[in-house]
Amino acid sequence: MPAPQARPPSTDDCPVSLDLLGTLYRGDAEVVETILADIPSGTRARLAAYLYGKSHLHALGLRVAAACTETDLVRVAGTAGAVLFAQSRAAPRSMEVRTPGQRRISLAGSRSVA
Template structure:
């Protein structure tokens, strides 16, 4: 027996300042296309969107990207001190690991060598440990 579940479109979050279609366009936008989309959103709404996205753990970075397209005053107007924090974080350079520099010499390799003898064997218990008394 096959059970079917009704499917419905996503329900918009009443706290989201933009339509579900516009939110989807922002979410799916390539980084180079995002400024063009954001330019079409009024400044106050754009600031509200930045703060809304920033507050969602899975869209935190997108919120910072939107905040980069906002004026600090707009962010502060819509979110107070949080808007100032969002603006500050958005202006910071991202903490991505640096790409390796092909011209840089490779790091030195550290090779540890013993006195040229075979490695020393270490007992992990075995039969000699069974006869010991630890009282």
């Protein structure tokens, strides 16, 4: 019986541990910047592309991409990496990631009936 082969990494695999991803997701801007500074540039670019591709992690992907060079993002994601780089520079620096369970508030249905 042949030995089982390791499966190749999928594009859906996160390039960092889930613990680190959770810390990034929950961290404030200062924590995120500190963590990103310790992640190698290529891994950081892969993480930005991974996060940006997930609708619920899109804003965090932009924040990570802001800590990447255009060269690294293009190497990892091609033309999409160039777009990600541009969007990360155009996004407001005070962009905050919503925390789990935090809901958007809409006043659309709040009119009282008299």
